[in-house]
Amino acid sequence: MINKQGDIIEKQVEGWLIGEDGRxxxxxxxxxxxxxxxxxxxxxxxxxxxxxxxxxxxxxLI
Structure with missing residues (x-):
């Protein structure tokens, strides 16, 4: 994932990620x-x- 500053975020994730919209x-x-x-x-x-x-x-050459 890339944040707003353009830095790459790399992390191990176990489970599910749920966004702000609930999806x-x-x-x-x-x-x-x-x-x-x-x-x-x-x-x-x-x-x-x-x-x-x-x-x-x-x-x-030899």
Whole structure:
């Protein structure tokens, strides 16, 4: 959940949340943290390919 200042609120919840209107659930924006993992994985793959390329170039020079 994100508050009015734009800060992310993350808490473990056991049970049900009831809003002011008496309905179950609260309004908010789902914050997905998987984009950071995807960026790191893409960078790792890029570095692995680059290092493999450099290794092949060095082996061909010898």
């Amino acid at each position: 179950s659930g609260i309004k908010g924006i789902v914050v997905d943290k998987s984009s950071k993992v995807v960026r790191i994985a893409a960078l790792n793959e890029y570095l692995a390919v680059w290092l493999s390329f450099c290794k092949l170039r060095l082996l061909n």
